[in-house]
Structure formats: C-alpha cells, structure tokens
Amino acid sequence: MKSRAAVAFEAGKPLQIVEIDVEPPRRGEVLVKITHTALCHTDAFTLSGADPEGLFPVVLGHEGAGVVVEVGEGVTSVKPGDHVIPLYTAECRECEFCKSGKTNLCVAVRATQGKGVMPDGSTRFSYEGKPLYHYMGCSTFSEYTVVAEVSLAKINPDAPAEKVCLLGCGVTTGIGAVHNTAKVQAGDSVAVFGLGALGLAVIQGAVQAKAGRIIAIDTNPAKFDKARAMGATDFVNPKDHDKPIQQAIVEMTGWGVDHSFECIGNVEVMRAALECAHRGWGQSVIIGVAGAGQEISTRPFQLVTGRRWLGTAFGGVKGRTQLPGMVEQAMSGELDLDPYITHTLPLERINEAFDLMHDGESIRTVIHY
Ligand code: NAD
Ligand code: AHE
Ligand code: ZN
Numbered sequence: 001m002k003s004r005a006a007v008a009f010e011a012g013k014p015l016q017i018v019e020i021d022v023e024p025p026r027r028g029e030v031l032v033k034i035t036h037t038a039l040c041h042t043d044a045f046t047l048s049g050a051d052p053e054g055l056f057p058v059v060l061g062h063e064g065a066g067v068v069v070e071v072g073e074g075v076t077s078v079k080p081g082d083h084v085i086p087l088y089t090a091e092c093r094e095c096e097f098c099k100s101g102k103t104n105l106c107v108a109v110r111a112t113q114g115k116g117v118m119p120d121g122s123t124r125f126s127y128e129g130k131p132l133y134h135y136m137g138c139s140t141f142s143e144y145t146v147v148a149e150v151s152l153a154k155i156n157p158d159a160p161a162e163k164v165c166l167l168g169c170g171v172t173t174g175i176g177a178v179h180n181t182a183k184v185q186a187g188d189s190v191a192v193f194g195l196g197a198l199g200l201a202v203i204q205g206a207v208q209a210k211a212g213r214i215i216a217i218d219t220n221p222a223k224f225d226k227a228r229a230m231g232a233t234d235f236v237n238p239k240d241h242d243k244p245i246q247q248a249i250v251e252m253t254g255w256g257v258d259h260s261f262e263c264i265g266n267v268e269v270m271r272a273a274l275e276c277a278h279r280g281w282g283q284s285v286i287i288g289v290a291g292a293g294q295e296i297s298t299r300p301f302q303l304v305t306g307r308r309w310l311g312t313a314f315g316g317v318k319g320r321t322q323l324p325g326m327v328e329q330a331m332s333g334e335l336d337l338d339p340y341i342t343h344t345l346p347l348e349r350i351n352e353a354f355d356l357m358h359d360g361e362s363i364r365t366v367i368h369y
Pocket of ligand 2: 041042043051052053054089169289312313314
C-alpha cells in the first residue's frame with residue numbers, strides 16, 4: 001500500500017515528505033495507522049548522524065499513537081480497530097530479561113531493531129523500489145507503519161491520541177526514571193539537568209514522589225517557567241556561575257542531592273550530575289543519549305565515597321503491561337500531558353518541528369497526519 005511519510009534520506013538533511021510503499025504485515029507483525037506522533041530529541045540525534053546505530057535512508061519517529069489496520073499470521077494480542085502505542089522497548093514476556101523481574105530491556109526484537117529491519121531481517125518500507133530502514137521498531141513518521149506485535153501497547157480506545165502519543169517515549173521515560181530507576185522517596189532532594197520534555201517529566205515524577213527540593217538546571221532560562229509550573233523549587237543557569245556547576249549545587253545543598261538526572265545527552269553534564277550527588281548515598285541517573293564514541297568519566301573517588309551512577313531506558317517501564325495504566329492516568333487527569341505540548345503541526349511541516357526543537361522553542365511538537 002501507499003503511505004505518506006517523512007523520510008530521512010541522508011544524515012543532516014531535512015526530511016522529505018513522499019509517498020512510500022508499505023508491505024503487509026508478516027507473521028507476528030501488525031500494520032498500524034499512525035494518527036499522531038511527536039518528535040523526541042533522539043530523532044534529531046539520529047538525523048544528525050551522531051547515532052552509532054543510525055542508518056539511512058530511514059523512516060524515523062518513535063513517539064506515536066495509532067490504530068491497528070491489519071495483523072499478520074499468529075498475532076493474538078491485538079486486532080484491527082484496537083488503539084495502540086508503538087514501543088521502542090518491546091515486551092515479549094518470554095525472554096530471560098522479561099522473565100527476570102529486574103529490567104524492562106526485552107531482547108526479543110532488539111538485535112534486528114538496531115539494524116533497522118523487522119525480526120525476519122527484512123524491511124516493509126520502500127521508495128521508488130529501494131528499501132528504507134525502520135527506526136527503533138516504530139517508524140511513526142509514516143502514516144502506515146509495520147511493528148512487531150511485542151512492540152505494541154494496547155490502550156483505551158477513548159484516549160486522546162494527540163496527547164497520549166507522548167507516552168510512547170519522553171514523558172514515560174522521565175516519570176519512570178524517578179519511580180523505577182531512582183526510586184525517589186518523599187522528602188528526597190532532586191537535581192534535574194536539562195528541561196526539555198524529559199527533564200520536565202522527571203520533575204512531574206519527583207512531585208508525584210513527594211520529593212523535597214527539586215532543582216531545575218538549564219542553560220536556556222526560558223525553560224524555567226514551565227519547570228516552576230511543574231513543581232520545581234530552585235532554578236539554576238550554569239551560565240550564571242563561574243565555578244563548576246556541580247560545586248554550585250553542592251554548595252546550595254550542603255552535601256549534594258539525593259538524586260540527579262541528566263536529561264541532555266552531554267557527557268560533561270553527566271559528570272557534573274554524578275558529582276553533585278550526596279556523599280555516601282547520592283545517585284545519578286543518565287537519561288540523555290550521548291553521541292557516537294563519547295565516554296563518561298569521573299574520579300573513582302566519587303564512587304568510592306558512595307555515589308552511584310545509573311542509567312535508564314524508557315524509564316524502566318514495561319510497555320505492554322504498564323503503559324495502558326499510564327494512559328488511564330492521563331485520561332483521568334492524574335497525569336497532565338498538556339504542559340508538554342507546545343506546538344501542533346501537520347506532517348508536511350515536520351521539518352519546522354525539528355527547527356523549533358533546535359532553537360529551544362518547543363517542548364514537544366505533535367504531528368498529525
Ligand atoms: P530537549 O532538546 O527538548 O531538551 C534538552 C534540554 O537541555 C534543553 O532545554 C536545553 O536547553 C538543555 N541543555 C542543553 N545543554 C545544556 C547544558 N550544557 N546544561 C544545561 N542544560 C542544557 O531534549 P529531550 O527530548 O527532552 O531529550 C533529552 C535527552 O534524553 C536527549 O539526549 C534524548 O535523546 C534523551 N532520551 C533518552 C531516553 C531514554 O530512554 N534514556 C528517552 C527519551 C529521550
Ligand atoms: N542508538 C544509540 C543508543 C540510543 C539509546 O540509548 N536509546 C535509548 C532510548 S532513547 C529514546 O528517545 C534506549 O532505550 N536505549 C536502549 C536500547 O535498547 O536501545 C547507540 O548508542 O547505539
Ligand atoms: Zn525518545
């Protein structure tokens with residue numbers, strides 16, 4: 001079938017809106033009509049060429065929502081008409097990781113997903129007869145996409161897709177990082193580096209956990225108003241300090257914070273986030289994705305003296321099991337998604353959405369088909 005899509009033909013170039021060919025779903029696969037998708041910084045990161053797994057030409061996008069159109073052989077958990085959110089972290093419930101009870105990092109489709117193909121090693125997308133790669137198992141920048149059954153969370157059909165698409169990545173990751181990875185407790189102090197959707201979601205999660213002080217840090221002071229509205233208590237622009245930012249945070253707090261979160265993808269800031277954690281027990285969670293070949297470093301003494309360095313993918317959330325509940329929270333008003341949506345644009349204007357992100361103007365732009 002034909003599908004409108006925004007295709008990344010080359011790294012560093014704008015997406016092109018074209019009509020691509022989409023093959024029917026094969027065994028264990030599902031054809032989904034995407035109605036809405038947002039852009040996450042990771043899409044921009046891959047488009048930039050800095051992602052070691054980045055492949056071109058590709059259909060990017062991994063923060064979407066849609067409706068099942070057709071299912072392949074053997075698919076039992078969804079049927080045509082079901083409303084779904086594609087998952088870049090699958091949940092097969094059968095692999096060693098799923099069964100461990102220790103992680104959300106299912107491996108059922110991860111190897112082929114990283115190679116930009118479906119589990120059988122082939123692609124369902126092509127343009128003018130030439131294959132296009134899939135992205136993160138989702139490819140939500142195509143109106144019709146093919147996704148593995150294990151990569152779909154079935155959600156309440158009455159959920160507003162233009163909002164709950166955000167649960168496909170950023171909001172879920174930030175909130176999950178607080179509850180599942182850091183396990184923030186009432187009264188704990190928190191520092192959040194980077195106040196995009198991920199950082200704001202960490203603040204929202206920290207408020208849910210009844211954290212005490214929530215220090216919001218960004219080099220763009222325009223981000224502070226939203227962080228304040230979300231519940232942050234302190235605001236720090238590293239540019240206002242002539243000392244390392246970790247030193248400034250330690251001085252503000254005495255011994256550092258109980259939990260810090262890096263929501264940028266900058267290895268220098270990752271170090272600062274670790275080093276502003278409390279001596280003896282402070283922990284730092286890496287959420288940001290750093291570019292190809294980059295490494296983190298710190299003095300081992302920082303860990304010897306009790307700090308812990310953690311990381312999270314999709315906030316530790318098991319998508320098929322837990323995402324439907326988060327959708328219900330969004331529908332009941334318990335989880336407010338409105339503050340994240342700063343812009344709405346049709347697919348044809350998706351490159352403007354990337355510009356808005358790079359210019360620091362947007363939190364999330366929701367694209368509709
Ligand atoms: P974003 O671009 O919307 O937000 C980043 C924020 O960081 C901006 O407000 C920017 O002003 C600020 N910033 C940049 N450099 C800074 C610095 N040196 N000091 C302080 N602030 C600085 O991005 P986003 O969509 O919120 O994503 C954030 C990061 O999280 C990205 O690296 C993305 O790839 C990653 N991510 C990871 C996961 C995961 O599962 N681990 C999920 C989603 C996104
Ligand atoms: N492709 C990169 C890694 C990118 C990465 O770390 N991705 C995060 C999700 S970012 C969502 O916006 C993640 O969940 N990673 C775990 C996984 O299995 O991909 C690289 O370095 O190769
Ligand atoms: Zn993302």
